[in-house]
Amino acid sequence: IRSELDNVERLSLVGQMAAGITHEIRNPMAVVRGFLQLMREKSPEDLHSYYHIVMEELDRANSIINDFLSLAQTRVSDKEPAGLQPIMEELTPLIWADANLRGQSVELKISPTMPLLQLNVREIKQLILNLARNGMEAMEAKGVLTLAACEHEDNVLLIITDTGGGMPQSQLKQLFTPFFTTKSQGTGLGLPLCLSIAERHNGTIRVESEVGSGTSVIVTFPVESREGTVQSPVYM
Ligand code: ADP
Ligand code: MG
16 A cells, blocks of 8 residues: 555656646746747847857756656665765865855865765765755855765764855745745756655755855765775875
């Protein structure tokens, strides 16, 4: 009965998502269509500014489709024993480069030894990059993004903290609703995707935020066995 219920819930969710994505993709398409029409009547100088708008809208439609496909992939993910530290260390140069372009800095605080987890590495990378990007997008120049990982009471915690604008309670409640976004170029699918990845790892996500001082996103992964620990060679 339980799995049938899950299927029914999943189907209705897919239906809701389909309605949502239809709406979200039609918006950029309408904008592109409108601008193409304008382009026919305008001078070559005007075309230049229209070009950027059209490209941005097409990119947005593309992001929505990519995020949606990741989210729609509901099958159980293949997992392997892996540590969080090597994944974080591998992603750091990428995140650092992005932060650098924004005039922001990145700090890593990784506990030297942590137990191995059962992870789908591709999904965990997606999770970390999404949370890091949200943090950077919430901050001005000089902001600091902190990526931390530690062990706490049979869980491994991944904590991503920014010194950005934070969020009021009313906004916190909507974070995991698909398509909720406050950004002109946002898809509103990043956090729903992170939640589904955390759940596929039997984990949870909690968001703590204070307006004016910043936000922490805490992802908890249960330690399912104690068959090994990973030593972090770099960060002690
Ligand atoms: P998107 O980033 O495409 O808008 P997300 O699902 O990743 O979609 O995030 C939804 C919304 O949650 C964002 O538009 C933003 O308003 C808010 N949000 C997410 N992370 C943060 C953060 N670190 N600081 C402030 N607001 C955030
Ligand atoms: Mg996002």
